[in-house]
Amino acid sequence: MLSFKSGPENEAMSLVMYERIGSDGRRPSPFSWRIRYALAHKDIPVEFRTVRFADVETIRELSGQEKVPVITDSEKVVYDSWNIAVHLEEAFPNQPSLFGGVAGRAHARLVNHWSDTTLGPAIRRLISSAFILCLAPEDRDYFRRSREAAFGCTLEEYCAERPRWLAQVLAVIAPLEITLREQPYIGGMSATYADYIVFSALQYARLGCPEDFIEQGTAVRGWRDRLTDAFNGLGNLYPLHPQAAA
């Protein structure tokens, strides 16, 4: 069991975020990205600690469940990215708001579930067979075994009809494309946590396969690139897919 010292004198360093790490320092997981952006948005100092993809025991010991990210804020352990975002909003009320008020937060929850139940799975269907190469070689057996059990087929079979799954992703993001032609961010004139949710799914796509299938000239591409560059180029802090064109 890990324990953390805290107190007013070291409050600035009391926040720790645990996330999974891939090969050569890669960070392809969507849920970590949305929290990394939330932390940057609120300018909250944080210490990042990494766990391997196959290392579910460390996270289980810390939080009683297997999903990352997990944050520890003094003695408090928070998991599930939505709960973490809400915790950050409430624990740092004087920093820039992630949600822009009660209705903004409530509406963002629908965006969160839309991203997690519709957009994320559509991207996963498109990229899973390439995604495995983002992982450290010693984690790939775990990934293949657990995902193939869940999918009921090999990764390659799961992703075989690429044109079909690409069309599906583009159909899913159609409302996002129209929205971003009308306003620069999902949050309006500036980004909110709703932007970071959806961005994180597209970041998972951009880092998790060799091709960048969000076309230049689309509103989604412009928005994604602006967010990639935000916070001193936060979205480019880690390597692209190993097979990506240089």
Next chain:
Amino acid sequence: MLSFKSGPENEAMSLVMYERIGSDGRRPSPFSWRIRYALAHKDIPVEFRTVRFADVETIRELSGQEKVPVITDSEKVVYDSWNIAVHLEEAFPNQPSLFGGVAGRAHARLVNHWSDTTLGPAIRRLISSAFILCLAPEDRDYFRRSREAAFGCTLEEYCAERPRWLAQVLAVIAPLEITLREQPYIGGMSATYADYIVFSALQYARLGCPEDFIEQGTAVRGWRDRLTDAFNGLGNLYPLHPQAAA
């Protein structure tokens, strides 16, 4: 050309909403429903004027385009339901807010486009062959001709694979179901315009076909029924589908 008198002395009655009417007074159009709820939410007095489904000329003469609803507020003519909602929010700032602030409004725009590009078309695919019976007999030829030209097949062919299109609608509303298990409204503890947008699509489904395919016991059904009952049972003001069970 229609004209409208206005002035401070009759401000309360200066708002007129034009909407399409079906057989026996039916109102199956989704875009009118979301504005009806927005008007009720803000408690704005309004005079409703109806046009037949096939009567696009009246609306074109009034607004320069064919879609309903159209509202006239004194001399101002506003069309497109999103623009109307924004107009109501800005013209009646002292009435209850439809959006709950800047971020709430921006996030609601994504919900609006999700509803219009994803949920609405999925419902249309399921119900169009039944929907025609909601129209006055003299409007059905117009509806069939215009829709069959757009769909590239007969209404009956368009809706033939009912189990497939029903599964598609239920997949589309999956994020809504999860959201409404966690909070009573899309807007949080009370309804916002985001609720009325999505409700209006499900109202189109409920009134536009004989079957109520949103099952009892689901969070979406509970939410839809609460909104149907809201504002003195606004959602039940007009007849169900002619083939609906009594």
